[in-house]
Amino acid sequence: MSTILEAKNINKFFHDPVRIQVIENLNFSINKGEFVSLTGKSGCGKSTLLYVLSTMDTDYDGTVFIDGEEMPKKNEPFLAKIRNEKIGFVFQFHYLLNEFNVLENVMLPGLKLAKYSREEVEHRAMEKLKILGIDHLALKKSNHVSGGEKQRVAIARALINDPHIIMGDEPTGNLDKKNSDIVFDIFKQLADEFNQTLLIVTHDPSFAERTHRIIKMEDGKIIQ
Amino acid sequence: MRKRLLINIASALLLARWRQTLVAAVGVTFSITMFITLLSFMSGLNDLLDGLILNRTAHIRIYNDIKPNADQPINRSAAYTKSHNFIGSIKSDANRQAIYNSDAIMKSLQKDPRVLGLSPKLTAQVFFNDGSIDITGSIFGINSTEETKLFHFDDYITSGNSADLNKVSNSIILGKGLADKLLVQIGDGVQITTSKGERFQLKVVGTFQSGIKDFDNVQSYASLNTVQKILSVPNDYITSIQVKLNDIKQAPAVAKEYEKLYQTDAEDIQTANSQFETGSSIRTLISYSVGVTLLIVAGFGIYNILNMMIFEKMDSIAILKATGFSGNDVKNIFIYIAISIGIFGGLIGLLFGFGLSALIDQIPFNTISLPTIKTYPINYNPKFYVIGIVFSFITTYFAGWFPARKASKIDPVVIIRGK
Numbered sequence: 001m002s003t004i005l006e007a008k009n010i011n012k013f014f015h016d017p018v019r020i021q022v023i024e025n026l027n028f029s030i031n032k033g034e035f036v037s038l039t040g041k042s043g044c045g046k047s048t049l050l051y052v053l054s055t056m057d058t059d060y061d062g063t064v065f066i067d068g069e070e071m072p073k074k075n076e077p078f079l080a081k082i083r084n085e086k087i088g089f090v091f092q093f094h095y096l097l098n099e100f101n102v103l104e105n106v107m108l109p110g111l112k113l114a115k116y117s118r119e120e121v122e123h124r125a126m127e128k129l130k131i132l133g134i135d136h137l138a139l140k141k142s143n144h145v146s147g148g149e150k151q152r153v154a155i156a157r158a159l160i161n162d163p164h165i166i167m168g169d170e171p172t173g174n175l176d177k178k179n180s181d182i183v184f185d186i187f188k189q190l191a192d193e194f195n196q197t198l199l200i201v202t203h204d205p206s207f208a209e210r211t212h213r214i215i216k217m218e219d220g221k222i223i224q
Numbered sequence: 225m226r227k228r229l230l231i232n233i234a235s236a237l238l239l240a241r242w243r244q245t246l247v248a249a250v251g252v253t254f255s256i257t258m259f260i261t262l263l264s265f266m267s268g269l270n271d272l273l274d275g276l277i278l279n280r281t282a283h284i285r286i287y288n289d290i291k292p293n294a295d296q297p298i299n300r301s302a303a304y305t306k307s308h309n310f311i312g313s314i315k316s317d318a319n320r321q322a323i324y325n326s327d328a329i330m331k332s333l334q335k336d337p338r339v340l341g342l343s344p345k346l347t348a349q350v351f352f353n354d355g356s357i358d359i360t361g362s363i364f365g366i367n368s369t370e371e372t373k374l375f376h377f378d379d380y381i382t383s384g385n386s387a388d389l390n391k392v393s394n395s396i397i398l399g400k401g402l403a404d405k406l407l408v409q410i411g412d413g414v415q416i417t418t419s420k421g422e423r424f425q426l427k428v429v430g431t432f433q434s435g436i437k438d439f440d441n442v443q444s445y446a447s448l449n450t451v452q453k454i455l456s457v458p459n460d461y462i463t464s465i466q467v468k469l470n471d472i473k474q475a476p477a478v479a480k481e482y483e484k485l486y487q488t489d490a491e492d493i494q495t496a497n498s499q500f501e502t503g504s505s506i507r508t509l510i511s512y513s514v515g516v517t518l519l520i521v522a523g524f525g526i527y528n529i530l531n532m533m534i535f536e537k538m539d540s541i542a543i544l545k546a547t548g549f550s551g552n553d554v555k556n557i558f559i560y561i562a563i564s565i566g567i568f569g570g571l572i573g574l575l576f577g578f579g580l581s582a583l584i585d586q587i588p589f590n591t592i593s594l595p596t597i598k599t600y601p602i603n604y605n606p607k608f609y610v611i612g613i614v615f616s617f618i619t620t621y622f623a624g625w626f627p628a629r630k631a632s633k634i635d636p637v638v639i640i641r642g643k
Contacts, residue, residue, distance in 0.1 A: 051637045056546060077550040084548020091640055095543035099236040109547040111229045157547065169640070 004197045005030040010062035024220040035191035037208040038201045040217035055079040088158025092170040094150040096142035103138040110160040128156040148179030168200040234560035248529045249569035251522040256573025259515035263608040264581040266511040268601035270504040280375045282466030283475045289489040293317045322461045343370035344462040346451045353415040361442045365451025374468045384430020389447045397430040399440035523619035530627040542639040551632035562624020570616030
């Protein structure tokens with residue numbers, strides 16, 4: 001089993017208003033195909049850790065490896081490229097661009113990567129939408145679909161470049177029970193059928209219980 | 225591919241806020257319109273005013289000045305060569321005013337590649353006799369063909385025809401003021417008395433109006449031969465040669481050269497009419513500064529609108545960055561937005577500016593002193609249009625650059641966590 005994500009000696013401080021250590025000397029790794037949930041109480045540093053791992057937050061000590069490659073802290077365009085190519089994001093809020101339709105929203109990161117032609121990206125986007133069962137919404141404006149559907153569009157967007165890992169920050173936090181279950185089932189299906197690696201931050205115990213592995217955090221440390 | 229994607233995103237953001245975009249573009253359009261109109265009008269006016277003097281003035285005038293001889297006898301005395309000599313009650317030379325060897329000089333001038341053309345001139349001081357009243361005036365002997373070609377002589381003829389000076393013997397074209405005083409019209413005769421007391425009868429073939437009234441009250445034109453007859457001088461007697469150069473800027477240097485070469489005096493146009501140069505350059509400066517100010521104001525409008533757009537689109541910027549768009553990409557998106565507002569607004573502004581100048585060009589503008597001008601003067605110099613579009617490009621680029629840089633520095637984590 002190959003290691004997709006590895007964190008070594010991660011320390012992170014918040015400086016404002018006073019210096020607080022949020023993450024204390026943290027080490028762990030995630031293997032390919034694992035469906036991992038990161039849980040813990042509010043303020044335990046789980047989201048902060050996710051942003052460190054996602055390369056969006058570079059103000060930390062220690063090293064993050066993605067696909068065996070060390071992430072530099074200063075090279076912003078390089079990190080943007082890594083996020084584009086290797087990481088898919090699903091946030092609590094869907095963050096779809098209202099100016100574009102559903103299909104275009106899914107296509108954007110693919111067009112940015114420019115690995116495939118526009119037609120191919122469009123074809124792949126339609127496939128992802130089909131997997132998630134929302135291909136009939138493809139040409140709707142993104143603000144004309146329901147909340148649960150929006151979150152599924154966001155997942156399709158995260159999948160478009162076949163990322164090494166999908167990171168989620170409370171992806172079901174804003175959804176009702178029914179939609180939460182749909183989203184969970186999608187994640188589960190991705191992990192089981194497509195061998196997709198997932199790292200999901202959640203404070204919903206029922207969600208966490210059903211994943212392959214639970215990492216529990218407290219006061220900036222992994223306790224389990 | 226990458227660029228096209230960024231442009232696609234930029235245009236989607238633009239079209240989603242098309243009302244704001246339109247307001248920003250209208251600001252640019254307005255300022256470019258005014259910029260073009262102002263400069264075209266101002267420069268048309270400048271050309272008109274300069275033309276009043278500069279068109280009619282030779283670039284270099286070759287003549288013999290009345291002045292004391294620089295080579296006084298005492299300077300030749302060996303005993304005083306080293307001393308500083310003061311000479312009192314010095315008198316001007318009894319030099320004749322005619323240019324020596326004028327034929328040869330004119331031939332050699334015509335061979336000079338820098339010279340566009342030349343026109344000989346002869347001045348006679350005369351009295352126009354009107355019954356018992358004598359009016360002082362002067363008659364310029366000219367070659368009317370050359371004078372028209374080089375100095376737009378025809379433009380100032382209000383009645384009659386300048387070519388008649390050559391066709392009709394002993395003919396004269398009077399200044400409008402002078403003709404009014406003498407109560408004569410085309411076909412009438414005027415009697416003149418020369419300074420030597422000789423009387424001549426001349427036939428009026430036209431009147432002219434130069435735009436400067438003092439001129440028109442005392443001046444008149446006749447052919448070179450006629451004036452030579454009046455003064456009873458030979459055929460090669462001329463008092464000045466008016467030279468027009470291909471490049472007016474060379475005039476001072478060339479004038480100095482001719483002074484040495486032909487042993488005469490030569491005056492260049494810059495020295496003779498320096499005040500016009502100053503006036504037009506200051507007017508140009510004022511119109512440019514007003515135009516640029518308008519553009520900068522439009523730039524602030526774009527800056528504001530982009531700032532607002534970035535504030536509204538914070539989420540979109542955050543997700544673009546999270547999904548792999550770099551800070552530079554985000555910056556380029558907003559710079560594209562700014563520039564497309566600038567170019568679009570600017571191009572429309574050029575059209576409107578052209579239209580407005582064309583409109584002003586149709587407004588009647590009649591003054592007694594400028595007989596050839598019927599409407600407000602406009603200069604359709606393409607230079608203004610080029611400057612206008614370049615300026616609109618530059619100002620909108622900078623107006624976009626600052627908000628765009630701000631957008632590129634947005635930290636996606638802050639926005640995503642803030643939700």
